[in-house]
Amino acid sequence: MSVSTLEPTQTPQPPQPKHPERHWKDFFGFSTDHKVIAIQYFVVSFVFYLIAGAMATSIRVELATPDADFLGYENYNGVLTLHGTMMIFLWIVPAGAAFANYLIPLMIGAKDMAFPVLNGLAFWLVPPGGALLLLSLLAETPPSAGWTSYPPLSLMTGQVGQMMWILAVLLLGTSSILGGVNFVTTILKMRIKEMGLYDMPLFCWAMLATSMLILISTPVLAGALILLSFDLLAGTAFFNPTGGGDPIVYQHMFWFYSHPAVYIMILPVFGLISDILPVHARKPIFGYKAIAYSSLAIAFLGNIVWAHHMFTSGTPGWLRMFFMAATMVIAVPTGIKIFSWVATIWGGKLRLNSAMLFAIGFVSMFLVGGLSGVMVASVPFDIHVHDTYFIVAHFHYVLFGGSVFGIYAGIYHWYPKMVGRMLDETWGKVHFALTFVGFNLCFFPMHILGLQGMPRRVVQYDPAFADINRICTIGSIILAVSTLPFLFNAVYCWFWGEKALPNPWNALTLEWQTSSPPIIENFEEEPVLWSGPYDYGIDSEPEEDTRSVADLLAEVKAEM
Amino acid sequence: MQTTAETTQEHGAIAVEQAHGHGDHPDHRLFGMGVFLFAEAMIFLGLFAAYLTFRSVAEVWPPAGTPERELLLPGINTIILISSSFVMNRGNQAIKQDDVKGMQFWFGLTAALGAIFLAGQGYEYYTNTFGLTDNLFTSTFYVLTGFHGLHVMFGLSLILLVLLRSRTPGHYSSTSHFGIEASELYWHFVDVVWIVLFLILYIL
Numbered sequence: 113m114s115v116s117t118l119e120p121t122q123t124p125q126p127p128q129p130k131h132p133e134r135h136w137k138d139f140f141g142f143s144t145d146h147k148v149i150a151i152q153y154f155v156v157s158f159v160f161y162l163i164a165g166a167m168a169t170s171i172r173v174e175l176a177t178p179d180a181d182f183l184g185y186e187n188y189n190g191v192l193t194l195h196g197t198m199m200i201f202l203w204i205v206p207a208g209a210a211f212a213n214y215l216i217p218l219m220i221g222a223k224d225m226a227f228p229v230l231n232g233l234a235f236w237l238v239p240p241g242g243a244l245l246l247l248s249l250l251a252e253t254p255p256s257a258g259w260t261s262y263p264p265l266s267l268m269t270g271q272v273g274q275m276m277w278i279l280a281v282l283l284l285g286t287s288s289i290l291g292g293v294n295f296v297t298t299i300l301k302m303r304i305k306e307m308g309l310y311d312m313p314l315f316c317w318a319m320l321a322t323s324m325l326i327l328i329s330t331p332v333l334a335g336a337l338i339l340l341s342f343d344l345l346a347g348t349a350f351f352n353p354t355g356g357g358d359p360i361v362y363q364h365m366f367w368f369y370s371h372p373a374v375y376i377m378i379l380p381v382f383g384l385i386s387d388i389l390p391v392h393a394r395k396p397i398f399g400y401k402a403i404a405y406s407s408l409a410i411a412f413l414g415n416i417v418w419a420h421h422m423f424t425s426g427t428p429g430w431l432r433m434f435f436m437a438a439t440m441v442i443a444v445p446t447g448i449k450i451f452s453w454v455a456t457i458w459g460g461k462l463r464l465n466s467a468m469l470f471a472i473g474f475v476s477m478f479l480v481g482g483l484s485g486v487m488v489a490s491v492p493f494d495i496h497v498h499d500t501y502f503i504v505a506h507f508h509y510v511l512f513g514g515s516v517f518g519i520y521a522g523i524y525h526w527y528p529k530m531v532g533r534m535l536d537e538t539w540g541k542v543h544f545a546l547t548f549v550g551f552n553l554c555f556f557p558m559h560i561l562g563l564q565g566m567p568r569r570v571v572q573y574d575p576a577f578a579d580i581n582r583i584c585t586i587g588s589i590i591l592a593v594s595t596l597p598f599l600f601n602a603v604y605c606w607f608w609g610e611k612a613l614p615n616p617w618n619a620l621t622l623e624w625q626t627s628s629p630p631i632i633e634n635f636e637e638e639p640v641l642w643s644g645p646y647d648y649g650i651d652s653e654p655e656e657d658t659r660s661v662a663d664l665l666a667e668v669k670a671e672m
Numbered sequence: 673m674q675t676t677a678e679t680t681q682e683h684g685a686i687a688v689e690q691a692h693g694h695g696d697h698p699d700h701r702l703f704g705m706g707v708f709l710f711a712e713a714m715i716f717l718g719l720f721a722a723y724l725t726f727r728s729v730a731e732v733w734p735p736a737g738t739p740e741r742e743l744l745l746p747g748i749n750t751i752i753l754i755s756s757s758f759v760m761n762r763g764n765q766a767i768k769q770d771d772v773k774g775m776q777f778w779f780g781l782t783a784a785l786g787a788i789f790l791a792g793q794g795y796e797y798y799t800n801t802f803g804l805t806d807n808l809f810t811s812t813f814y815v816l817t818g819f820h821g822l823h824v825m826f827g828l829s830l831i832l833l834v835l836l837r838s839r840t841p842g843h844y845s846s847t848s849h850f851g852i853e854a855s856e857l858y859w860h861f862v863d864v865v866w867i868v869l870f871l872i873l874y875i876l
């Protein structure tokens with residue numbers, strides 16, 4: 113603070129509203145504003161989505177024919193490894209953090225996160241992590257052991273590339289942990305006074321559960337990677353059977369993170385969907401507490417099912433039984449959510465706009481992934497399809513049909529709030545149609561491929577599988593093309609879209625009570641909680657419908 | 673005004689809180705620190721679990737050829753580290769009475785004990801007859817104690833930072849001493865981790 117400042121800092125300032133303007137340069141440097149950080153997360157993770165998506169398309173082009181004729185033997189494993197790693201650690205996980213950053217403080221009426229500097233720091237760990245992964249492609253041997261990096265394979269495929277992979281994942285994991293610390297503290301400690309835990313929007317509940325999972329599981333992955341890097345660099349043999357080590361221990365530690373990681377990637381989206389559906393169905397959420405508690409139940413159960421990824425790793429029978437049963441139990445809280453969502457839109461006045469289409473697309477596609485999940489939870493079936501394309505189909509229905517559809521739904525829903533302009537609905541619907549068709553064409557046939565016995569992670573395959581593979585490749589190209597209308601829409605409307613009102617959807621949660629985009633400290637004055645988050649259509653007196661939220665707010669204020 | 677309680681130092685916290693008016697929030701840094709230490713504990717828990725799994729799967733443990741471990745020095749080291757936690761707590765109590773000198777004394781003593789612990793560990797490494805890559809036990813021994821040692825070093829630097837800052841008059845007081853609370857919490861954490869580590873690596 114400069115000496116010439118007239119106002120001494122020690123004097124309490126009267127709460128005068130002053131609004132420093134947002135400058136475009138804020139978005140390109142270290143910021144402590146949660147809204148700026150959120151946009152930074154969005155843009156960076158979307159860039160990596162495009163990169164990892166280009167990798168996916170090249171993998172599919174390679175697999176259009178049974179021979180290794182596009183990427184070839186040398187590049188295939190590297191591209192495959194980075195596709196998986198980037199989609200998880202640089203797209204879906206940070207995209208969840210993006211929504212959490214943007215929405216949590218606004219939804220609970222706070223000015224910012226609990227620890228704004230830590231928040232900026234967490235974001236700035238992401239670009240170096242991504243850059244390391246991209247650079248690792250240039251290493252003599254890029255990381256080629258798949259996103260799981262199982263030893264001993266990961267110890268044999270090239271030291272430099274693999275070490276860059278480890279460092280990148282450690283950086284991204286640290287970022288995720290720091291984010292989790294912030295989310296937990298903000299949700300538990302920074303709500304406006306009137307807002308109890310059960311008045312929170314369900315997204316906050318979902319992020320509470322997600323953050324708990326992050327804090328429990330991500331450190332264990334870090335532990336595994338520390339041991340793996342000693343094996344890789346220092347010549348220890350923690351996971352190397354030739355030196356007396358045990359690769360199964362790595363698998364346990366890895367999946368202790370990576371199964372919960374599925375929920376780290378899907379729970380935020382569950383939250384988004386729980387907040388989108390009631391708004392566009394104009395009905396209260398069905399089973400608020402059931403949805404909130406089921407998030408916590410998933411966060412708990414998610415920690416005790418990891419070995420279902422290891423049914424073929426020589427796990428003893430009693431362990432298999434336990435993990436099979438525990439995994440199937442997770443279907444219960446997940447099913448509760450699906451039923452609640454369906455019951456929410458049942459009989460509602462649906463607005464079938466792009467956000468709603470993606471949200472309904474999410475529920476139906478995630479359902480397919482959830483059902484195949486229950487199938488592979490069963491030991492005999494899993495042993496049959498393990499390491500086949502059935503698994504590839506399953507997790508893409510969860511992570512693309514689930515997470516990515518939900519992220520798009522969230523973007524269409526909150527873009528007006530974040531940018532202050534509306535997205536174009538026609539392009540949005542084109543985007544949805546292409547995504548939906550391309551996605552199903554690409555991934556549904558993989559179930560059949562897997563049941564027929566086509567192994568995953570191969571560059572060359574039996575010509576008998578060629579026809580179905582060609583269908584998958586056509587689907588993947590439609591899917592790649594589907595990104596274009598979205599990109600065009602998002603960029604065009606950023607500058608020239610129709611101006612958005614503060615509350616274009618007539619929603620009730622607090623983020624819609626401020627301007628679009630919100631001012632730097634979010635609210636002109638502390639927002640008023642004048643209804644529950646989902647009280648849509650409860651008061652059906654005719655004159656109620658004609659009044660805007662602003663009018664109602666003014667009325668409430670006048671009474672106070 | 674973009675500053676929050678997080679970015680300001682302790683002596684400014686109250687002034688800023690007043691400057692922000694009614695809307696600002698109380699200090700959540702200690703809570704956040706606790707949440708972060710929970711995550712830290714999970715790394716150690718993961719490593720301990722790995723060690724115990726290696727141990728339970730092995731036919732002989734420690735693997736044949738591992739030299740006998742010396743217990744005297746690490747035992748003394750353990751006592752030093754545990755007692756330093758109590759010493760440090762005296763420092764926290766001193767600052768609650770606005771006794772900066774007392775706090776400095778007790779924290780200085782803690783730092784000395786921490787340094788002795790590290791020196792002892794260094795001496796143990798130096799005199800050990802086994803190396804990092806000898807077998808699964810020696811590898812886990814060095815990685816676990818080394819990872820813990822890094823945490824001791826970090827905790828020690830926190831204490832030294834507190835001592836440095838306490839030279840500014842009025843920096844810490846009975847009402848504003850987050851740095852003292854935080855470094856103490858961290859030190860206790862490092863202490864508890866060592867007790868578990870000592871039990872499973874040396875005693876079990």
Ligand SMILES: [Cu+2]
Pocket residue numbers: 370371374417418420421
């Ligand atoms: Cu799993």
